[in-house]
Amino acid sequence: MDELLQLKTMLNPCIQCGTCTASCPNEVDMDLVPRKLWRMVLMDRHEAIFDSRTFILCSSCYLCTLRCPRGLPLTAAMARLKAIAAKRDLAKYRKSTRFYKSFMESVRRHGRVREGEFMGLYFLAMKNPLLPLSFASLGIQLMKKNKVAFELPAKPGIGNLDRLFKKVAEIEEAL
Amino acid sequence: MNYTYYPGCSLSGSAMEYDVSTRAVFERLGITLTEIDDWNCCGATAAEAVSSLLGSALGARNLALAESMDPSSDILVPCSACYLNLKKVEMERREDPELAKNLDTILGEEDLAINNPPRVRHLLDVLVNDITADTLLQKTTRPLTGLRVVPYYGCQCLRPYAVFDDPEAPTSMDGLLRACGAEVVEWEMGARCCGASNMSTKPETAKKLVQKILMDARGADAIATVCPMCQLNLEGFQKAISRDAGTDLSISVLYLPQLIGLALGLDQGEVKLDKNLALMPGFMEKLLGFDIVIPH
Known part of the structure; x- marks a missing residue:
């Protein structure tokens, strides 16, 4: 089934009460409040959904999920929209979706994320020479403490999860 | 008592002091932690944002490995994001037979399986309900008298699964901190979000x-945390956030087991205080008063 149709079914019981909006810590920076975003999903307003920055700002605090009077998994719904944006590689969301993808690429290669490699992959994926600068302050603090090191992307080796990733993709394609 | 231990990726890197202090506290309490062999990343919040099935599969592999080691031993998880990801698989595969079937297929590739997986427990849950504040009180040899601490829980150890505390007004750290001799300072931000990877x-x-959290923490000597993401967001950006706020918001931030370890008589090296990014002079002076030598 189409992913947005799946999401629509999932959100069908929404009564538009706005508890999610009132609970969201990031709502001030959203263009559509969460309640309205769900309305757009229910009305098949796909353009409005992927024109909005709302779902990409979700920080997975689970307050809306906890409080929703209909018991809807709203945090998971936000993640579903992120996953659709990631799959379509929509330009508007790349700063976030490529962050997630780079993280997962490091996990696929080694089974565990290597923090240095992950950031390296992210900077390569974004092709923005200024981006590393915005991470420099934290990076320097962590390097001074010997907590992370610059790592060149390494070939998959011990612990790599190719088989698991492939099987997941196979199952998803068949769905 | 024995637990199967899932450290997770952060605890092998940027949160190594969380790992070291957790292990040291349990050793001091005479409890064995057995690390899961060949554990893999839980997927953090990244996996679900790429594919929900991938997130479940990563968690499931860890449950299967833990079950194959000892099905009767709970899985102890210090990182809140790892905890939630593993917990989610534990809960969702019970309610969703199709998901359970897909996970069986994926795990079957490696001849792994989940039948009756061990329970997933957050470190804080284990400290409060298994170890208990009473035991900590008995074992405290260096009470942190006069140290004013605000307990910060963040989100994912509390929500969406309300397992061991009130998911909006948590109090489980209070008794533990008091058992260590510290003073718990009342505040409003204990269960608010730190922004996670939005940072x-x-x-x-x-x-x-983070600014709201740091503002409300003013007046305390330290913030106690139970999640590497929260810890990093609260300790790593204090200068920039103080600049934005136009006021000095710097404050010491420590992992809960670091504070407990100090109270149990461990020295600063055993809880890796040298790895924290935010330890303030006022806090360090108080530690000197407890005969704890401060790293530089």
């Missing part, structure tokens, strides 16, 4: 959240 991808949004 990397949407820093302007995340900094606002």
Whole structure:
């Protein structure tokens, strides 16, 4: 089934009460409040959904999920929209979706994320020479403490999860 | 008592002091932690944002490995994001037979299986309900008298699964901190979000959240945390956020087991205080008063 149709079914019981909006810590920076975003999903307003920055700002605090009077998994719904944006590689969301993808690429290669490699992959994926600068302050603090090191992307080796990733993709394609 | 231990990726890197202090506290309490062989990343919040099945599969592999080691031993998880990801698989595969079937297929590739998986427990849950504040009180040899601490829980150890505490007004750390001799300072921000990975991808949004937390923590000597993401967001950006706020918001931030370890008589090296990014002079002076030598 189409992913947005799946999401629509999932959100069908929404009564538009706005508890999610009132609970969201990031709502001030959203263009559509969460309640309205769900309305757009229910009305098949796909353009409005992927024109909005709302779902990409979700920080997975689970307050809306906890409080929703209909018991809807709203945090998971936000993640579903992120996953659709990631799959379509929509330009508007790349700063976030490529962050997630780079993280997962490091996990696929080694089974565990290597923090240095992950950031390296992210900077390569974004092709923005200024981006590393915005991470420099934290990076320097962590390097001074010997907590992370610059790592060149390494070939998959011990612990790599190719088989698991492939099987997941196979199952998803068949769905 | 024995637990199967899932450290997770952060605890092998940027949160190594959380790992070291957790292990040291349990050793001091005479409890064995057995690390899961060949554990893999839980997927953090990244996996679900790429594919929900991938997130479940990563968690499931860890449950299967833990079950194959000892099905009767609970899985102890210090990182809140790892905890939630593993917990989610534990809960969702019970309610969703199709998901359970897909996970069986994926795990079958490696001849792994989940039948009756061990329970997933957050470190804080184990400290409060298994170890108990009473035991900590008995074992405290160096009470942190006069140390004013605000307990910070963040989100994912509390929500969406309300397993061991009130998911909006948590109190489980209070008794533990008091058992260590510390003073618990009342505040409003204990269960509020730190912004998580938005700090990397949407820093302007995340900094606002951290600013509110740091503002409310003023007056305390330290913030106690139970999650590497929260710890990093609260300790790593204090200068920039103070600049934005136009006031000095710097404050010491420590992992809960670091504070417990000090109270149990461990020295600063055994809880890796040298790895924290934010330890303030006022806090360090108080530690000197407890005969704890401060790293530089």
